[in-house]
Amino acid sequence: MNRRQFLRGVSAAGAGTISLGPNSWAKALATDTATTRRLIVVFLRGAVDGLNLVVPYREANYYRLRPRIAIAQPGDDDGAIDLDGQFGLHPALTPLLPFWRQGSLAFVHAAGSPDPTRSHFDGQDNIESGTPGNKATRDGWLNRLEGALPGDPALRAAPTRAISIGAVVPRVFLGSNRVTTIASGATALRPSVLDRPAVNEAFASIYHDDVRFGGAFKEFVAARGDVMTALEDPEMREANNGAPPSYAFAGDAVRLATLMRLDPRVQLGFLAVSGWDTHANQGGAKGQLANLLTPFAGGMAALAENLGPVYQDTAIVVISEFGRTVAQNGNGGTDHGHGNVMWLMGGNVAGGKVHGEWGGLDDGALHDGRDVPVTTDYRTILAQVCERHLLLPDTKLSEVFPAMPEQLAPVRVIKG
Amino acid sequence: MKLKILELFGFLVFAGLLVPLKASSQPADQAAILHVLNRLAYGPRPGDIEHIMQIGLERYIDEQLHPDGMAMPDALTQRLAALSQGEMTQADLITTYRRVIKAAMEDGTGGAPGGGLAIRNALYRKMAIHFGELRLVRAIESPRQLEEVMDEFWFNHFNVVAGKGLDHVLIADYEREAIRPYVLGKFRDLLGATSKHPAMLFYLDNWLSAAPSADARPRIAGTKTEISGLNENYARELMELHTLGADGGYSQEDVTALARMLTGWSFDPRFAGTGSAFRFVPRLHDFGDKVWLGRAVPVKGEAEGEWALDVLAAHPSTAHHIAFKLAQYFVADDPPAALVDRLTQQFLTTDGDIRAVLSMLFASPEFRDPANYGSKFKTPYRFVVSAVRAAAVDVKNVRPLLATMTRLGMPLYGCQSPDGYKNTADAWLNPDALAQRISFATALGLGRIPLGKLVDDDLANDPYAPAAAAANPSSEGAANGVYPPPDFQALLATLGGQITDRARSRIASAEPSTLRAALVLGGPDFMRQ
Numbered sequence: 052m053n054r055r056q057f058l059r060g061v062s063a064a065g066a067g068t069i070s071l072g073p074n075s076w077a078k079a080l081a082t083d084t085a086t087t088r089r090l091i092v093v094f095l096r097g098a099v100d101g102l103n104l105v106v107p108y109r110e111a112n113y114y115r116l117r118p119r120i121a122i123a124q125p126g127d128d129d130g131a132i133d134l135d136g137q138f139g140l141h142p143a144l145t146p147l148l149p150f151w152r153q154g155s156l157a158f159v160h161a162a163g164s165p166d167p168t169r170s171h172f173d174g175q176d177n178i179e180s181g182t183p184g185n186k187a188t189r190d191g192w193l194n195r196l197e198g199a200l201p202g203d204p205a206l207r208a209a210p211t212r213a214i215s216i217g218a219v220v221p222r223v224f225l226g227s228n229r230v231t232t233i234a235s236g237a238t239a240l241r242p243s244v245l246d247r248p249a250v251n252e253a254f255a256s257i258y259h260d261d262v263r264f265g266g267a268f269k270e271f272v273a274a275r276g277d278v279m280t281a282l283e284d285p286e287m288r289e290a291n292n293g294a295p296p297s298y299a300f301a302g303d304a305v306r307l308a309t310l311m312r313l314d315p316r317v318q319l320g321f322l323a324v325s326g327w328d329t330h331a332n333q334g335g336a337k338g339q340l341a342n343l344l345t346p347f348a349g350g351m352a353a354l355a356e357n358l359g360p361v362y363q364d365t366a367i368v369v370i371s372e373f374g375r376t377v378a379q380n381g382n383g384g385t386d387h388g389h390g391n392v393m394w395l396m397g398g399n400v401a402g403g404k405v406h407g408e409w410g411g412l413d414d415g416a417l418h419d420g421r422d423v424p425v426t427t428d429y430r431t432i433l434a435q436v437c438e439r440h441l442l443l444p445d446t447k448l449s450e451v452f453p454a455m456p457e458q459l460a461p462v463r464v465i466k467g
Numbered sequence: 468m469k470l471k472i473l474e475l476f477g478f479l480v481f482a483g484l485l486v487p488l489k490a491s492s493q494p495a496d497q498a499a500i501l502h503v504l505n506r507l508a509y510g511p512r513p514g515d516i517e518h519i520m521q522i523g524l525e526r527y528i529d530e531q532l533h534p535d536g537m538a539m540p541d542a543l544t545q546r547l548a549a550l551s552q553g554e555m556t557q558a559d560l561i562t563t564y565r566r567v568i569k570a571a572m573e574d575g576t577g578g579a580p581g582g583g584l585a586i587r588n589a590l591y592r593k594m595a596i597h598f599g600e601l602r603l604v605r606a607i608e609s610p611r612q613l614e615e616v617m618d619e620f621w622f623n624h625f626n627v628v629a630g631k632g633l634d635h636v637l638i639a640d641y642e643r644e645a646i647r648p649y650v651l652g653k654f655r656d657l658l659g660a661t662s663k664h665p666a667m668l669f670y671l672d673n674w675l676s677a678a679p680s681a682d683a684r685p686r687i688a689g690t691k692t693e694i695s696g697l698n699e700n701y702a703r704e705l706m707e708l709h710t711l712g713a714d715g716g717y718s719q720e721d722v723t724a725l726a727r728m729l730t731g732w733s734f735d736p737r738f739a740g741t742g743s744a745f746r747f748v749p750r751l752h753d754f755g756d757k758v759w760l761g762r763a764v765p766v767k768g769e770a771e772g773e774w775a776l777d778v779l780a781a782h783p784s785t786a787h788h789i790a791f792k793l794a795q796y797f798v799a800d801d802p803p804a805a806l807v808d809r810l811t812q813q814f815l816t817t818d819g820d821i822r823a824v825l826s827m828l829f830a831s832p833e834f835r836d837p838a839n840y841g842s843k844f845k846t847p848y849r850f851v852v853s854a855v856r857a858a859a860v861d862v863k864n865v866r867p868l869l870a871t872m873t874r875l876g877m878p879l880y881g882c883q884s885p886d887g888y889k890n891t892a893d894a895w896l897n898p899d900a901l902a903q904r905i906s907f908a909t910a911l912g913l914g915r916i917p918l919g920k921l922v923d924d925d926l927a928n929d930p931y932a933p934a935a936a937a938a939n940p941s942s943e944g945a946a947n948g949v950y951p952p953p954d955f956q957a958l959l960a961t962l963g964g965q966i967t968d969r970a971r972s973r974i975a976s977a978e979p980s981t982l983r984a985a986l987v988l989g990g991p992d993f994m995r996q
Contacts, residue, residue: 097884169703169722170713172886218876220897232899238874243902244909253977253986254905257970261991264901268991271898325883330700331672381696382675387703419719 087364088441089311091320091354092193092223095371096175097328100340100385101392102377102423105158105405106131106139112412116378120335120385129336138405142336143344146352154402155355155362157464159432161390161407163373163425165456169387171328174372178429179223181452192451194226196437197319199447209316210274211281216303216322224321231274233310235303245272246279281313300324301350308357311365327371331382355396363398366440366465370394370429376421377412390423393432399440399465406462428456432464439465497964500524502840505965505996506797507531507829508612510853513961528829531613532651532822543608550601557644557665558738560636563590565736591635598629598638599865599879606852607862617650617821618642619848620796623887625661625709627670629880634666638880641666644743654789654819655780658709662776663745665734671885673701674733676726678753697753702726704885706779712791715784717760724759728771786814793824798834799842800891806833841965843996844892847875850904854911854988855918857961858953864920871907875900905989912985913952920948955983966992 106122107113108131114121122141123130131139134151138160150156166183168174177183181192197213206212213230215221224230233239244250251272258268303322311317326343333340351369355362374391396402408426410416418424430452437443437451448455500519504511507528519527530537555563567587574583606615622642629638645660645667661667668674676698702725706717731752738744747769757764757771760778764771779785790810794802809831810824817823828834845853851868862868872879876895882888889895910916955974959966966974966987974986987993 168713169719170707171884172707173713218874218900218903219894225893230897232897234874234899234903244906245902249979250909250982250985253982254989256977257973257986257990264896264991264994267896267898267901271902274898275902330698331675380698381677381679382672382698384672384698386699 087315089318089320089361089365090196090436090441091307091311091322091365091367093351093354093367093369094175094178094221094223094321094323095327095369096171096323096325097371098171098174098373098375098387099327099371099391100329100333100375101160101371101390102374103333103335103340104141104144104344105134105160105392106141107137107160107409107412108133108139109137110412112377112414116412117335118379119383120333120338120379122336135405137409141341141344143341144348146348150352150355150396151403155396155398155400157395157400157402157404157406159393159395159406159427159462159464160409161423161425162393162427162429162432163390165425165428167389167419169373169389171372171387174387176222178370178372179221181430181433182454183430185454190226191221191223192433193223193319193321194228194230195451196441196443197228197230198226199450200318200441200443206316209277210270211277211310211314211317213319214307214310214317214321216307216320221321221323229270231270231278233278233306235299237302239306243275245275277314277316278310281310300347301353304350304354305357308354308361312357312359312361329375329384330380330386331384333379333384351396365397366399366436367396368393368433368436369396374423377417377423378421388422389418390425393429395432395436395464397440399467401464401466406464408462427462430455431462435463435465439467498837498840499835501963501965502837503528503829505841505853506834507616509606509616509849510856511961511963511965512856513859513957515961516963531611532826532829534611534614534651537610539610540608543604546604546608547601550597550604554639556741557637557640557744558740560640561633561665561734561736561738561744564633564636594636594638595629595869595880596866599869601639602642602879603852603862603865603868607855613825614647614650617825618647620793621646621650621657623882624792625657625667626882626885626887627666627880628883630883631670633669637664637666637669640664649821651822651825652820654785654814654821655776658776658780659773661709662705662732662772663743665744668701668732668734668745671701671704672698673729676701676730676732677751678727678730678755680753697723697726697730699723699726702729705729708886710779710788711782711784712788715782715788720758721760724757724764725775727753727755727757728759728764728775731769732772780819781815783811783815786811786819789819790814790824793828794833796890797825797828798831799839800893803833806831841992841995843890844896845994845996846888846890846895847872847877847900847904848879848888849996850875850994851907854908854993857958857988857993858911858984859957859961860911860918860950860953862918864918864948867916867918871903875903901994904994905985908989908993909982909985911953912955912983912988913981914949917948919950952981953984953988955987958984958987962987962993965995966990 102113103120103122108122108124122139125131125133125139129142132142132145132148133139138158140148140151147156164174164177164183166173166177168177176186179191180188181195182188193213200207210229211231213224213228215224215230215232217232217235220230220232245254254268255272258265261268300322307320307322311320324347329340332338335341354367358365370393371391374388375385376388378385380386406427410424410426412423414420416424434448434452434455438445438448443451497516497520500516501511503524504515504519508515508531567583567590570583571587572583576582576584578584606619609615625646627634627638627641629635641664645664646657649656649660665674677696679696699722703722706715706722706725707713711717731748733746733748733751734744735746736744738746749768752768754766754768756766759775767774787807790807791802794807794810798806806828810828813824813827833839851871855862855868869879873881877888959971959974970990970992974983974990977983977986
């Protein structure tokens with residue numbers, strides 16, 4: 052189903068929906084476990100260098116192939132922070148350590164898409180479509196998931212059920228189920244002209260029966276009411292004032308987390324951060340990548356903190372389209388690679404562990420002689436999150452991830 | 468036959484009968500004229516429809532395909548000359564940038580006014596506004612609309628981002644030297660000009676790429692970057708995005724080989740003189756044997772890269788890739804395969820003659836098919852430009868327009884990734900986007916946006932921050948530089964049948980009457996392209 056059909060569908064369903072606001076649902080949700088579970092996906096666009104995030108500091112080749120950009124061993128100046136005796140954390144990711152120690156942060160190394168593409172655009176498409184290698188898929192797995200999850204049908208139709216931060220709906224959220232976009236930055240809280248009754252009525256009269264755009268208009272109005280109710284909450288204002296304005300991600304993360312905490316119907320969230328494509332002058336513990344990681348780590352910590360008690364019921368997944376070459380290139384940077392690190396955070400995550408099948412970085416173990424291989428298909432991780440955390444029934448998994456591969460190695464990232 | 472399902476247009480209504488065009492002696496029908504104005508141009512200005520009815524559609528299209536034959540209005544020529552006064556040479560731009568960056572890096576004040584960081588930021592802002600003016604004044608005012616539409620297309624295709632380092636200052640030079648002169652010419656010329664421009668060489672790192680055996684210099688002057696080996700970034704995107712396409716038939720080995728062939732294609736950051744700073748630096752070049760796209764590459768230094776561009780420009784995958792993008796840009800989000808195939812052939816037989824490809828495109832039954840009228844959704848750029856054109860505003864302050872584009876997710880010259888902005892409805896249509904456009908249209912329709920205010924030297928405002936007036940039309944601060952609100956009757960006359968009868972009657976009776984212009988520009992009919 053394409054987006055036009057989706058909008059038409061919404062226009063029919065949206066007519067006459069009365070928004071009762073988040074509080075009226077609280078009681079119903081208290082007894083509906085399935086729908087209290089949330090998921091936030093954070094996409095790092097540009098292929099972040101996972102090897103310098105979760106550092107395999109025991110690998111000789113890591114240091115041989117990265118003479119200027121490797122992170123030093125734990126204990127050395129600017130060294131990695133030891134995680135488990137085999138891997139260490141980039142020092143810029145220090146804000147995440149409490150979550151690691153508490154056992155709610157996990158990594159999966161050598162994870163990714165089986166498709167060998169090193170094109171950013173195809174790579175992102177592979178991850179977001181949920182069907183790597185198949186370009187015919189028009190929607191995204193997160194949209195399909197929205198349609199497949201169990202729960203009270205009225206709740207499932209809530210305008211704020213799926214929230215994407217940013218002006219453009221991401222590929223992962225394209226599809227027939229409704230997604231509300233909220234602008235990045237503090238402008239999300241600004242009043243819209245459509246909040247004024249005279250303006251709203253005037254535009255409603257020319258949009259209401261427009262076949263192509265009427266649905267989008269109604270959707271905005273329906274979601275707007277709920278979003279503004281939550282965003283005007285004094286707690287939200289306070290949270291928003293605290294977010295550093297100079298770094299968009301942190302502010303967006305705080306807003307999304309607060310929205311999820313205040314509105315129990317918000318179940319699926321998405322954020323993207325760009326700028327990770329460090330082809331030149333990447334730096335090691337300090338430098339370009341570190342400068343990107345520092346505010347990002349702060350934002351991730353703020354995301355978790357601002358979820359408050361909802362953190363226990365949330366899974367946060369951080370993913371990138373592929374990793375980068377083991378060897379540094381001619382300009383102190385790295386080129387496109389293959390396997391990368393996925394992160395998981397949340398109350399049900401089997402944290403304090405680097406999961407996955409790590410084959411080392413000796414020459415013979417590298418993919419195409421240059422990259423970290425993919426030993427865990429990203430879909431197997433997401434499938435666990437969907438089934439064990441979000442309680443997606445087994446029978447529905449193939450709706451979300453058609454042509455799932457067999458899980459080759461048992462990786463258990465969700466507790467219980 | 469591919470069946471195009473347009474159930475959303477089951478009752479598409481346009482004024483007038485839809486008569487297929489044959490000879491220019493027949494009265495051109497208004498719906499076809501609007502379609503051409505919405506595709507070859509950024510929508511009608513007052514009088515455009517009448518003008519084309521008079522001269523005929525075929526003549527209009529022909530004129531647009533041969534823009535040099537169209538006189539530019541004196542006022543516009545003068546305005547552009549004034550904007551270009553004091554335009555620095557490429558060498559001066561690079562020198563200025565290096566000097567400003569060095570001072571910024573040494574700034575110990577942490578960004579205090581007058582310090583290196585503050586000066587750098589002021590330079591960036593000044594450049595952003597300048598680039599925006601140069602582009603938008605033309606897009607809005609130039610009678611050579613197809614030239615502007617193709618300038619946007621090719622800049623996007625050969626995207627560089629203003630926000631990366633040296634490109635903060637090079638955008639206008641890049642567009643003027645490497646894009647504009649070739650927009651209706653030969654694709655090979657575009658390829659050559661972009662591949663040698665410092666803006667592209669910098670953006671995709673090729674200026675740093677070197678043979679592994681090359682004399683390693685510790686750094687490029689003015690940066691901390693080493694040169695000691697190969698960088699594949701440009702070679703990959705040259706094949707994947709600029710020419711063959713992702714499925715165009717190349718491998719990772721081909722990427723590496725092409726990168727080796729292009730080593731040495733760099734620029735001299737210390738260049739002082741007029742003309743281009745491009746330099747082929749033999750010291751950086753990999754003179755080894757290469758195999759690329761199944762061909763043994765004769766060792767020839769700079770000529771290896773030139774030969775590669777020749778091969779890529781003539782490759783059938785390139786022809787198909789460009790044909791597809793043009794058909795999508797001008798006809799439909801899902802372009803008809805038969806049209807793409809014919810355009811591919813045309814590209815190949817004319818050696819990549821863009822004018823010839825477009826000529827075939829505009830004459831094609833697919834382009835002329837009324838089912839495709841109004842079938843696209845305007846991108847944020849097109850929406851903003853077409854609104855200002857329809858309202859016939861004499862824009863002196865472009866900042867609110869730049870801010871609106873940013874808020875809509877399409878900052879001008881701000882696309883971070885080399886694949887450029889999409890032009891499909893899937894990419895841009897969502898409820899929040901619609902609300903943002905309505906917000907802009909309301910501010911414009913109420914006459915609240917300070918488009919008439921001359922941009923002064925006060926650079927305290929970030930041009931990419933949302934303009935307060937545009938976001939909140941009730942603000943009182945929009946007193947200066949604000950035009951009287953557009954007259955909704957004039958707007959309806961300008962736009963003709965684009966605004967349907969049903970919408971017209973609602974608009975004409977809407978209260979308060981001050982909202983009517985906003986309803987024209989923010990209504991569903993104006994969102995369609």
